[in-house]
Amino acid sequence: MATVDLMSSAEHAEHRRRIKRCRGTACFAELALVMGTHSTNRLESLLYPERAASSKQVPALRTGICRQWRSGKVPSDDSVARALQCSGGNANLGYWRDLPLWDLLREPSELTAQQLHNVFVHLGPEVRQILFVMTMPDDHGEFARIDLHDGDIASLRALGTLDAFIALLALARIAHLVRNDQHLAVLTSSAFAILANILAKCRQLEACADDLFLCLTASFWSYFYLGNFQPYRGQELIQAHLVALRNDPSASCDVRIGYLGVEKGRSTVSRLANYFYSVLGGSAPGR
Numbered sequence: 001m002a003t004v005d006l007m008s009s010a011e012h013a014e015h016r017r018r019i020k021r022c023r024g025t026a027c028f029a030e031l032a033l034v035m036g037t038h039s040t041n042r043l044e045s046l047l048y049p050e051r052a053a054s055s056k057q058v059p060a061l062r063t064g065i066c067r068q069w070r071s072g073k074v075p076s077d078d079s080v081a082r083a084l085q086c087s088g089g090n091a092n093l094g095y096w097r098d099l100p101l102w103d104l105l106r107e108p109s110e111l112t113a114q115q116l117h118n119v120f121v122h123l124g125p126e127v128r129q130i131l132f133v134m135t136m137p138d139d140h141g142e143f144a145r146i147d148l149h150d151g152d153i154a155s156l157r158a159l160g161t162l163d164a165f166i167a168l169l170a171l172a173r174i175a176h177l178v179r180n181d182q183h184l185a186v187l188t189s190s191a192f193a194i195l196a197n198i199l200a201k202c203r204q205l206e207a208c209a210d211d212l213f214l215c216l217t218a219s220f221w222s223y224f225y226l227g228n229f230q231p232y233r234g235q236e237l238i239q240a241h242l243v244a245l246r247n248d249p250s251a252s253c254d255v256r257i258g259y260l261g262v263e264k265g266r267s268t269v270s271r272l273a274n275y276f277y278s279v280l281g282g283s284a285p286g287r
Helices: 009-035 040-047 065-069 077-086 093-097 100-104 113-121 125-131 150-159 162-178 181-201 209-219 231-247 266-280
Strands: none
Touching (some): 009 040, 009 065, 009 093, 009 100, 009 209, 040 065, 040 077, 077 093, 100 113, 100 162, 113 125, 113 162, 125 150, 181 209, 209 231
């Protein structure tokens, strides 16, 4: 199940372009939110004041660099440094440019177990406390991973932070590599359940929500078939949850939108569905 390639060559190419757009758009949103303007010309003038027009007779030497970010161009180290400087240290483009989420959205075959382990090491202490025996490395600079249990997945979901979301996706990637269908089902669905919370807290990701959802669907959720689940219906659920969170931060998302299914037949579908709902609480809905 976990090794089936669900995308054509053209879809792979578009998927990679979407990831780049997500990355660049998140960086643009970070700068725009901090500087209080979404004008690409104004933002470029703030980053590169030497390019601004010195008089009415001298045209501005703009390159459209901020506009290019939203099309998938990655901010350079120079732009990252200038953003920090002009914002008084508040616009951290480097954080969003180098977010591990972008790597996790790549095709599963492009990531190794060691790369995934490195993702966990750089997450916050609240997540490391759940995933590692010790939150700090040992004398050899290594982190000892605990065996993953259902309670650990529930704890990550309860955190509802961006780091927890990234951890759920990275764990799903590991489950994919070792072909652990049960954990893959629960982890991907848990990530779906808190996505709206992440978008509500991170407007940088909300700015690229449409592309992000399609990337997540292609890279994670499409490896299971949820009875009534289609990408656009899923987007509607996330958007509805996001609206609800704006009105009530404690609003929860009902992820029980169908049976989880894999390619191994109806018996596995039922087994995984019942396992999923027993872990997250409640019972599987009828067909």
